[in-house]
Amino acid sequence: MITTLRSLPDSPGVYQYFDERGKLLYVGKAKSLKHRVKSYWRFTPNLTVNPAQSPRIIKMLHEAVRLEYIVVESEDDALILENSLIKQLKPKYNILLRDDKTYPYIYIDESQPYPRFEITRKVVKGKNITYYGPFPSGGRALLDALYEVYPLVQKKSCLREGKACLFYQINKCLAPCEGKVSPEVYATIVEEAKQAITKRKILTDTLQEKMAALAMQERFEEAAGLRDSIQAISSLNITSNIDLAKEMDLDIFAIMNGDERGVVVKLFMRNGKIISSAYNYFRHTHIFDRNEAYTQALLEFYTIDTPNISKEILTAHSFEDASPVAQTLSKRFGKKIEIETPQRGAKAKLVKLALQNCEELLRTQKNDSIMEQKIADLMDLSAIPYRIETFDNSHMMGAAAVGGMVVWNEGKWDKSAYRRYELHARDEYGQMKEMLSRRIEDFKSHPAPDLWILDGGQANLNLALSLLKEAQINLDVIAIAKEKLDAKAHRAKGAAKDILYTPAGVIELKPSDKRLHWIQRQRDEAHRYAITYHQNKKRKEDTQVSLLNKKGIGKATVKKLIDYFGTFDAIHNASSEEIEKVTNKKISNIIKNNNEEL
Incomplete structure (x- = not known):
């Protein structure tokens, strides 16, 4: 390491510390690699750790035996590369804020004579596009409410076909396709709808009236649908008495660290009103670093495809990289973006509101991960596994080989994150290797979880650990497999019990142990998901074989x-x-x- 330290260039870049087993410990970025990395150390009389560093960095440096670095052209490039490597490789001493969702926006293209409101998650090309949002939740309900309350063009195809449809007959459209309403009159309806997106009481009051009317007619399913829409739209509101005296657009970020997890809260203010909010939890709170947290949160949220970005971002705390982050975002979006930590006035009150939401979320979530904590203790995991991916594969004599990955996140199944894999390997070991390798390749766009659970024994566990070591990724892995209790060799016959395999050794739990039940539940869901895919694929292949036979x-x-x-x-x-x-x-x-x- 001393040789590397002496040869560091005076250039921007990213540096990586590794332990004696080759595991990645820490990723950092620097305006000058030479000055930044050398600041960690004292060189006389011998190479020792600089005691001025934070406790987590001191602990990391005591474990480090190797240093590598990557030179880049600018500090902006270093910032982006650092964030990408943390997300992909999960270094032991970096925190990882997992929020890879893109939030939907409602938009309208008013260059059209009869424009429609639509949902998007990306920038839409056009000269007269107006965006509303983001809406982390409730966006679809809000859009549906607009079409329920206002007689807008319900379908794109209506205008194209030039013929009035059922929506005209039930008074939900004015049939501009047949020229029954002028563009000027239609424009006034659009303006009313635009106001209702932010002044949502107009929508909810109208929906309440329609719901009551449907209930009187005993159309209870339709009434229940409107009730759900009202609840979804109402959940967007955050009550606030803060008066900015200006119709400002602001994005507010607050990050708070707790004992077992931390939380990121985002508030979105448009035209002086808070239109929506979002939050996500993160782990590794014992190595929390505020600068890393805010840097990651902002760079991950504001992707190049993000529409309607506010020019002013408020953060609840100041952080070291605020200036380079603002500079990077300004370049990304081609306009000046400022990051501010207000100390007084209405903006400071907004930040305080975000922090109050952080406190409440940490308080209410305290006891929601008791089983995950027990699993972490039992398996000696590096962190509480809030996000878990479980894998299983299925085939019949090598035919229709498929794999399934299910995801448990924050105490519930995240079915939108489930993945199916069509596999080409003939044996089960090869199929598992193919599936895990493909998932590792995908870490660049969808970060690694806290824990992998594999259906299989020691061989599959060793395989996963080997693949992760080769990719230099820190990720806990366990496996679960059935062990025969009698001499009957056939898999479906005789008694068997589930055995847990960990890097530290084998664990046997009583069949009544709730921790075992929890792990079995993960495995069984992965098996159900994989076998369903296999059956569908096998059915399709049997049909194709039959056609060829004919x-x-x-x-x-x-x-x-x-x-x-x-x-x-x-x-x-x-x-x-x-x-x-x-x-x-x-x-x-x-x-x-x-x-x-x-």
Whole structure:
């Protein structure tokens, strides 16, 4: 390490510390690698840790045996690369704020004679686009309420087809497609709807009246739908008596660290009113670093595709990298963006409101992760696993091989994050390797969880640990597998019990142990998800085999084709020449002439 320290360049870049096992400990960025990295150390008379560093950095440096660095062109590049590496590699001494969601916005393109309100998560091309949001929740309910209350164009196809539809007959559209309303009159309705997006009491009051009318008519399902919409729209509101005296656009960020987890709260103010809010928790609170937290939160939230970004961002605390972060965001969006930590006045009250929300969220969530804490203690995990990914694969004699990943996040199933994998390996070990490798590749865009649970024994555990070590990623892994209790070899026969495999050794729990039940629940959900995909794929493949058989292609030939090409899709996309090489010209002609049926 001393040689590396002496040869550090006076250039911006990113540095990485590793321990004796090659595990990544810490990622940092520097305007000058030479000055920043050397500030961690004292060089006389011997190389020792600088005692002025924070306790977590001192602890990290005592474990470090190797240093690597990457030179970049500017401090902005260093900031972005540092954030990307933390997200992808999960270094032991960096915190990771996991919020990879993109929030929806409502937008309208008023360059059209009869514009519609729509949902987007990205910037929409156009000269006269107006955005409203973001809406972390309730955005779809708000959009549906606009179309319920105001007679707007309900479908894009209506204008294209030029014919009034059912919505006109039930008084939910004025049929501009048939010229029954002028662009000027329609524009006044659009203006009313635009006001209702921020003054939402107009919508909720109207929906309340419609709900009561439906209930009187005993149309209870429709009434319940409106009730749910009212609740979703109402949840967007944060009561605040703060008067800015100006119709300002502000984004407010507050981060608070707790004993077991921390929380990030975001408030979004548009035209002087708080229109929505969002929050997310994070772990590694024992190594919390405020500068890292705010830097990550801002760089992760404001992606290049973010619409309607506020020019002024308020943070509850000042942080070291505020200036370079503001500079990076300004370059990203092509306009000046300021980051401010107000000390007095109405803006300071907004920050205080965000901090109060942080306190409340930490207080109410304190006891929600008791089982996760017990699992962390039992398995000697590096952190409480708030986000868990569980893997299982399914096949029948090597056919229709698929894998499934299910996600447990903050005490519930996150079904939007579930993933299915079509696998090509023939054996179960190869299939698990293929699935885990593909997930590791995806860490760049979807960060690693706190824990992996694998269906399988020591071999699968060793496989996962090896893949993670090779990728230099810190991630806890356990495996669960059935062990036979009697001599019956067939998997489905005889008694068996579940055994837990960890890097520290094997753990056996009583069948009545609730911790075992919790892990089994994760495994069983992954198995259910994978087997459903397998059954659907197998059914589709059986249909394709049957079609080929009817065309005179025997089972042996089908097997030869599958063994060579891997999947029916690959056979479908292969050229006549390729198929002919594997079989003969007659088979090739049959397949290529009947591809539309396959």
